[in-house]
Amino acid sequence: MMETARSLPSIWRVINLWIVWIVLIFLLLPILIVIPSAFNTESTVTFPIHGFTLKWFTNAVSRAEFIRSFFLSVSVSVVATLISLAAGGLAAYAMVRRSFRGKGLLELVLLSPLIFPSIVLAIALTMVLGSLGLLRTFPGLVVAHTIVTLPYAVRAMIGTFHSIDPSLEEAAAVLGARRIFVWREVLVPLLRPGLLAAAIFSLIMSFDEFAVSFFVVGPGMTTLPIELFNYTEFYSDPTICAVSTILIILSALAVVAIERSVGLAKLMS
Amino acid sequence: MMHGKIAIAALSVHAVVKSFGGARVVKDVSLAIKPGEFISLLGPSGCGKTTLLRMIAGLELPDSGTIALGGKDITSVPVWERNIGVVFQNYALFPHMTVAQNIAFGLRTRKTPKSAIETKVRDALKLVRLDGFGPRSTEKLSGGQKQRVALARALVTDPKLLLLDEPLGALDRKLREQMQVELKMLQREIGVTTLMVTHDQEEALTLSDRIAVMSDGRILQDDSPREIYERPRDAFVADFIGMSNFMKGRVVDLDGNKQLAVSENVILKLPPDARDATEISVFLRPEKLTLAELPGAAGSSLPGRIVHVSYSGSVTHCFVDVGLQKPLTVLITNRSNYDHAGPRIGEPIWVHWDARNIVML
Numbered sequence: 001m002m003e004t005a006r007s008l009p010s011i012w013r014v015i016n017l018w019i020v021w022i023v024l025i026f027l028l029l030p031i032l033i034v035i036p037s038a039f040n041t042e043s044t045v046t047f048p049i050h051g052f053t054l055k056w057f058t059n060a061v062s063r064a065e066f067i068r069s070f071f072l073s074v075s076v077s078v079v080a081t082l083i084s085l086a087a088g089g090l091a092a093y094a095m096v097r098r099s100f101r102g103k104g105l106l107e108l109v110l111l112s113p114l115i116f117p118s119i120v121l122a123i124a125l126t127m128v129l130g131s132l133g134l135l136r137t138f139p140g141l142v143v144a145h146t147i148v149t150l151p152y153a154v155r156a157m158i159g160t161f162h163s164i165d166p167s168l169e170e171a172a173a174v175l176g177a178r179r180i181f182v183w184r185e186v187l188v189p190l191l192r193p194g195l196l197a198a199a200i201f202s203l204i205m206s207f208d209e210f211a212v213s214f215f216v217v218g219p220g221m222t223t224l225p226i227e228l229f230n231y232t233e234f235y236s237d238p239t240i241c242a243v244s245t246i247l248i249i250l251s252a253l254a255v256v257a258i259e260r261s262v263g264l265a266k267l268m269s
Numbered sequence: 270m271m272h273g274k275i276a277i278a279a280l281s282v283h284a285v286v287k288s289f290g291g292a293r294v295v296k297d298v299s300l301a302i303k304p305g306e307f308i309s310l311l312g313p314s315g316c317g318k319t320t321l322l323r324m325i326a327g328l329e330l331p332d333s334g335t336i337a338l339g340g341k342d343i344t345s346v347p348v349w350e351r352n353i354g355v356v357f358q359n360y361a362l363f364p365h366m367t368v369a370q371n372i373a374f375g376l377r378t379r380k381t382p383k384s385a386i387e388t389k390v391r392d393a394l395k396l397v398r399l400d401g402f403g404p405r406s407t408e409k410l411s412g413g414q415k416q417r418v419a420l421a422r423a424l425v426t427d428p429k430l431l432l433l434d435e436p437l438g439a440l441d442r443k444l445r446e447q448m449q450v451e452l453k454m455l456q457r458e459i460g461v462t463t464l465m466v467t468h469d470q471e472e473a474l475t476l477s478d479r480i481a482v483m484s485d486g487r488i489l490q491d492d493s494p495r496e497i498y499e500r501p502r503d504a505f506v507a508d509f510i511g512m513s514n515f516m517k518g519r520v521v522d523l524d525g526n527k528q529l530a531v532s533e534n535v536i537l538k539l540p541p542d543a544r545d546a547t548e549i550s551v552f553l554r555p556e557k558l559t560l561a562e563l564p565g566a567a568g569s570s571l572p573g574r575i576v577h578v579s580y581s582g583s584v585t586h587c588f589v590d591v592g593l594q595k596p597l598t599v600l601i602t603n604r605s606n607y608d609h610a611g612p613r614i615g616e617p618i619w620v621h622w623d624a625r626n627i628v629m630l
Binding site for chain 2: 165167168170171172173174175176177178181185186189190
């Protein structure tokens with residue numbers, strides 16, 4: 001019994017391992033091609049590469065529109081993240097601790113940007129922001145990005161709130177703590193893993209955002225992904241590979257930070 | 270708090286009612302606790318005892334009725350302004366704080382100066398015999414130690430009232446018995462008015478000055494532990510606390526003495542103060558019964574056969590079928606360790622008792 005139980009699945013285990021590798025390669029191959037291409041001496045994106053150079057990196061960081069759009073992307077993602085953390089934290093608290101009429105509906109609405117095709121969201125936002133006169137403005141961009149990042153923030157924090165024992169809040173209240181003191185001294189410290197995960201997710205999602213931004217940005221108010229797209233309309237050199245490489249490194253650092261602090265597995269559950 | 274300067278207060282609960290979603294959980298409960306008294310709310314789970322405790326703590330608002338502490342109506346005073354110490358069932362220690370930070374929490378909310386906090390925390394740790402545990406993480410403490418930290422945290426603010434929600438429920442038996450003694454000594458030393466919620470009758474009997482037995486949202490009996498055990502007012506109280514032998518019958522007058530006709534040919538003596546009634550239930554505690562080989566006084570003994578023997582170390586419970594609906598439970602003390610000829614299943618035997626020990630319900 002034990003014999004067959006061990007020997008039979010061992011074949012499957014080998015097959016399994018191969019499938020995992022194939023999937024991994026499939027997922028990583030485009031990225032693995034982008035990185036060497038950034039150092040290619042050829043002035044078109046080709047693979048394999050013909051020589052080593054850093055000129056595309058130099059070109060990337062010397063172009064004013066990349067620098068400007070990089071800082072715009074950073075500002076938008078930071079502001080959208082801060083709003084998502086504050087609003088999402090309170091929303092997650094209500095979802096976990098309170099029962100109220102329409103809770104299910106609110107949850108659906110809050111998480112809907114996750115399921116909606118982003119093009120639908122983009123068109124809807126263009127119409128709304130347009131009529132409010134917020135199209136091609138910083139606040140408009142922040143609103144659009146917050147809608148994208150909020151569901152991630154809410155999800156990450158709902159999970160953490162579930163793991164916080166409700167009697168801790170009661171114990172704090174009994175010991176003389178008002179609501180604000182309970183939040184500051186008990187809830188926020190215990191929510192830290194959730195806040196961190198929400199922040200990292202939200203920053204990446206916003207920084208990376210393309211479809212919605214595409215409809216909302218305008219001259220002088222363009223985020224980095226859109227600027228990269230625009231660049232490819234006129235040039236086909238590996239500069240975009242250089243920028244992509246920088247972004248890949250930044251994202252990888254963020255993933256490592258999540259893994260170190262909370263653990264990816266816990267975050268995804 | 271360590272020097273008997275505590276402001277002990279009386280608690281008075283008057284006509285309190287509470288419903289959750291249409292279900293009445295607490296139905297018109299009134300309760301008075303004298304300053305310094307230790308009272309237990311004893312009842313099965315779902316009897317409303319925890320809801321009552323939560324209303325006193327300020328964690329729930331009663332639908333109607335009033336709660337007064339030290340003569341002041343606190344019914345609608347917010348929880349953070351009440352200064353009532355609570356030890357939660359799962360202790361509810363803050364996992365992100367050290368033992369000392371946990372104890373200091375209630376002092377910080379009251380903006381106590383730093384130097385005073387330090388002294389008070391140290392004194393509180395000493396009081397619960399956890400000197401030097403201040404810098405430790407609460408995660409690594411044993412159940413008994415967590416319990417003591419929770420107690421120290423609840424007492425350090427000199428509360429007017431101490432509420433204990435199943436405080437020893439999570440501990441194993443040996444530790445629980447030890448903590449019972451410690452808790453009682455501590456309470457007596459500090460003198461704080463205490464209300465404990467428990468479903469453990471033994472805990473209630475050992476710790477309390479008074480026990481209020483609750484069932485289905487009402488207090489059935491509010492008496493000293495001795496009265497509750499020996500003179501329960503109704504069958505629920507009698508049955509919930511300790512073991513009981515119930516007998517039902519008709520009261521008949523025989524030569525001017527009241528007797529209980531349990532069946533056609535079983536007529537039992539009743540205590541001299543027996544009241545007039547037709548159908549009544551009476552009960553006898555198992556330790557008030559004895560086993561004998563010979564018949565005893567008429568009306569205070571019955572012949573039977575042992576149907577089950579349950580040995581538990583210091584005592585043995587014998588179940589004797591005497592022809593009533595249920596066998597009688599007889600508790601015998603295992604007095605000798607050399608005489609192994611104890612009661613045996615199937616053995617014919619007589620059950621004796623003193624009619625004065627019969628309690629009428």
